[in-house]
Amino acid sequence: MILLPAPMATSPHTVASCAIQASGSIDGDRELQNLNLVMGSTRRGTIVTGDGAMPRVDRAASPAGIIDLTVNRPAIDDFQQRLAQSLPALSSDPRFGQMQEYQPPEGPAWARRAARKWISLNGFDPSEDDIVVTSGAQHALLAVISSLIEPGDTIVCDRLTYYGLIALAQMFRFHIIGIGSDEQGMSAAELDDICGREPVRAVFTVPSMHNPTVVTMSEARRRELVGVAEKHDLVIIEDDVYGPMLGTHASALITLAPARTYHISALSKALAPGLRVGYLTCPPGRALLSAEAVRTTAWMPSPLPLLLATRWLEDGTAEAILKAQLAELRARHAIVTTILAGHSFSADPRCMFLWLRLPAPWRCEDFAANLRAHGVSVMAATAFACDRQPVEHAVRVNVGCASSREELATALRIIAATLNDRPRALAGLV
Structure with a gap:
């Protein structure tokens, strides 16, 4: 029996192959190898390879309908493809024997x-x-x-x-x-x-x-x-x-x-x-x-x-992934400077987040709550406060967290529109 990792995108042919393999036929194993999804090796069994197309990371931690810009993460998913390619080679490394020690x-x-x-x-x-x-x-x-x-x-x-x-x-x-x-x-x-x-x-x-x-x-x-x-x-x-x-x-x-x-x-x-x-x-x-x-x-x-x-x-x-990450961040920074033009923020084209200062009368918690009601999640300044002293009314926006440039642009337009709006009560208080 061959177990494929859940994130792997499997075609109907792959699913059929797994069914054949489960029935005990070696033809299924050969078909998976022909699809470059597994490789066979004496004494190592059948290994899932990284040669097939890898899907974008599923950022399922965010509630449905929310663009989550709260997490500090790289803007690209090169890691996933590189990992799939590298894992089969680890066992041939001379240091692999030390893994159990x-x-x-x-x-x-x-x-x-x-x-x-x-x-x-x-x-x-x-x-x-x-x-x-x-x-x-x-x-x-x-x-x-x-x-x-x-x-x-x-x-x-x-x-x-x-x-x-x-x-x-x-x-x-x-x-x-x-x-x-x-x-x-x-x-x-x-x-x-x-x-x-x-x-x-x-x-x-x-x-x-x-x-x-x-x-x-x-x-x-x-x-x-x-x-x-x-x-x-x-x-x-x-x-x-x-x-x-x-x-x-x-x-x-x-x-x-x-x-x-x-x-x-x-x-x-x-x-x-x-x-x-x-x-x-x-x-x-x-x-x-x-x-x-x-x-x-x-x-x-x-x-x-x-x-x-x-x-x-x-x-x-590692250096190649870093270079790809920086290239993507530069592209996203250009989107930021275009959509948020005229607003006060600190950013760096090499950084995966920006610091957005809020105009009066916005307070950072209210702004974050209003944004979330419109489908975008950011971090209010108070989340980083080490004590109870007042902090500036600002939010951290993680540009690397969006699943694509298009999603980032959508979120930034919502942010820009909210900046130009006035605070609104999300619930009545008596």
Whole structure:
């Protein structure tokens, strides 16, 4: 019996073949091979190949009739086709035999060597001894937090910040203080002021295409921030998951303060969120402490995704997917600038989301609710607030989340029309 994965588009001939195969005839197997849907191999059985046309990813998590622009995901689905093509070849890799074995918590040496190629896209080349491989960026952040931060400690971050940090604060019971930012990034002056008034253990920042405001921190601001961290002996947690998409950009904070910076990179934003592989670069001599956190939380990074990611970094597949992703984002950015012309927003043609500022009298929650009533879902600014301080009335719109350029254009037209409308009550209150 042959089991085909549910997402695979099967023709009537394929269905017929499966029925024949189920009845015990070998002709069905031959027909599937002729259709390039499976391949036979001695000792490996029948393998579903990736040579047939692959369907677009089913984004079924969204309710029917809703265009979901809330999720940070790549704008293309090259990953699916590449994965189908790559899986049959994994078993011939010399490292495949290690898939059933325990691995070092920091990841096998071959995975850390390949990681250097991806991390170099952030503008530096670390020693593999300083790299800890994790199951994604959130796992890397957890490894840093759990190994360095005690209950009651304080971490300073942007007032609008990555929700994963907020969730960890609730879990590990440390405090978060949000500070302001401007067009150059997080305010170094405000960080200095906070540290002068109360003890702060670390600063968390997303310096490249900050989520959700899209701001990329200037070189001058990075150096100011590092200066404050050195003055007050702060740990720097640099979430640089969008860095590989920027190309040439300002210095990574870890290159300015290598002895106090933990740098996080991952494959999920540029390649696919389902590929849970992250890379944590630690200060010299500190990797074993973070690796112990990986051992405690997951024992080790899962070796099969590591092998796939490593092969893609070695053979250029990862770079090819990244280039295709950037090309699609540029095309979508052109749609954004056309349809939202005249409105206030921050965007970057290399970024998968934009930050849309709302005109008065719109409030961000009301705008998001009205949009959803018209079939479009976005994230209100309050979803990123680390505390109860007021935030600007804006929404994050994920241009990569739409299933096509046409769907994106439809959603943007609804957004533009809503911006030009006035707030309307969705339900009566008595």
